Amino acid sequence: MKHLRYSTFVLMAFLTVLGCGNGNTENAETQSEKIPDGRIKVTQAQFDQTGMVLGTLEEREFPFxxxxxxxxxxxxENRSVVSATMGGYIKTLPLLIGDAVEKGQVLLSIENPEFVTLQQEYMEVSGQLDYLKSEYGRQKTLYDENITSQKSYLKAESDYKMARAKHDGLRKQLTLVNISPGEVEAGNVTTTTTLYAPISGSVTQVNVSRGSYVAPATPILEIIDNxxxxxxxxxxxxxxxxxxxxxxxxxxxxxxxxxxxxxxxxxxxxxxxxxxxxxxxxxxxxxxxxxxxxxxxxxxxxxxxxxTARGLPSESIVGADNKDYVLVLDEELNGDYYFKPVGVKVKKSHAGFTALDNENEFGASDQFLVRGAFDIFGE
The missing domain is CATH 2.40.30.170 (Efflux pump adaptor protein, beta barrel domain)
Known part of the structure; x- marks a missing residue:
């Protein structure tokens, strides 16, 4: 092949190989030999001892x-930040980062005197609501019988509907801060509220400590379900x-x-x-x-x-002097192998296999040293 190129590095390696002929017999038996025509001679014993393998170009898939x-x-939906709807002081906080929690489990409690005011307003409106509902019904009956004026009827209706709207709003607020409206109606007023786990998972962040004040919507805990x-x-x-x-x-x-x-x-x-x-x-x-x-x-x-492209195992390609080389079998004579170093252009690699950009320069029957090339170039 007229396109063969030899790097300075490779030539120096070959000269080193020749110089090794003066060493001990054991080293000489395991080293390749550079012969005058530029080829590398490898005996059968060297080939077998170092586990060298020959192969040809193979068609492989190379993904992008x-x-x-x-x-x-x-x-x-697997990540939840726990915060308080209304601010307050942290009363209990038994959890640490890494603790596992179940959905609905008690996480912490918050104390705030404003909770008492909210419950008081709810109780007052609840007490008025029955009276206003009864008065509205009475005024409606009188108005239908033309006994009372329209003004009195409309005022009774307005008072009742306003009280009912306020009652429903306060009831929603109590529910949002996890205070039971039924307990409040029974006269059980509390200064604390409890926060529950919205999802199951592990605690990944704790941003407060016991006794600290948290404003509304301040992140207190983070829970992640993995x-x-x-x-x-x-x-x-x-x-x-x-x-x-x-x-x-x-x-x-x-x-x-x-x-x-x-x-x-x-x-x-x-x-x-x-x-x-x-x-x-x-x-x-x-x-x-x-x-x-x-x-x-x-x-x-x-x-x-x-x-798809044709290529060789990546270990058969050795870099030297900023170039890539393969060893092509030129001749097999009397049990000895004669290789020529040939320059190649690497296109892409995947899963231990390398595609050659100049693979058309080789024939389908050309044999390469696919295992052991590094041992020869490295001598």
Whole structure:
């Protein structure tokens, strides 16, 4: 092949090999030999001892990989921030970060004198409501019989409806702060209210301590349910057209494990966000098999459309002097193997296999040293 090129690094390696002929016999038996015509000679004993293997170009699929980063997350309905509708002082708070809670479980209690005022107003309106309802009914009967004036009837109707609206509003307020209207009507007035877990999960944040004051809508606790987790990835604008629902995702948690996990694209965002990226939502193929935590950083490869190409195992390609080489079998004579170093152009790699950009320069019957090339180049 007229296109053969030899790097300075390779030539120096060959000269070193020749110089090793003056060493001990054991080393000489395990080292290849550079012969005058530029080829590398490997004896059968050397070939067998180092586990060398010959192979030909193979047709393989090489998928297009889109790299993306993101995090482990949960759906919005699996994340809940607990806050108080009305402010107050934290009276009890027995939970710590990491505690498991069940939906409806008591989380904490809040104390506030304003709760007494609210209950008092409700009791007063409740007491008036029966009277105003009765008066409204009486005035309606008198008005229908033309005994009383329309003005008296309309005033009775207005007073009753206003009282009923205030009663219903106060009842809703009591319900929102988890105070039972029935208990209040029975005369049981309290200065404290209790907050309950809206979902089952684990406590991930505790923002207050016992005795501290919390204003209305201040986040007190956060609860996350990890029963269903997903990947929330950021894909650059230039790659988003290659992403489709159902594509495979291979991802790692670099800070926690060297293992590779599997997911698939479930949703692709429709708007461009910060850094010209689009959100891609991925579902894990095995949620129960691993103990993932919300917020973990992930590095992922999204497997897009695949193409076929001829190539060789990646270990058969060795870099030297900023170039890549393979060893092509030129001749097999008297049990010895004669190889030629040939320059190649790497196109893409996947799963331990590398496609060659200049694969048309080789024939289907050409044989390559697919295992052990590094041992020869490294001598």
């Amino acid at each position: 990989i889109v790299k993306a980063t993101g995090m482990i997350d949960v759906p919005p 029963e269903h987790i997903h990947l929330e990835l950021s894909v650059f604008e230039k790659d988003i057209m290659k992403i489709k629902k159902g594509q495979d995702i291979a991802f790692k948690i670099p800070e926690a494990s060297s293992d590779t996990f599997e997911a698939e694209v479930y949703l692709v965002g429709t708007s461009i966000g910060e850094g010209r990226t689009i959100k891609v939502h991925g579902h894990l193929k095995d949620e129960e098999g691993e103990n993932f935590l919300t917020g973990m950083f992930v590095e992922s490869n999204i497997v897009s459309a695949a193409t």
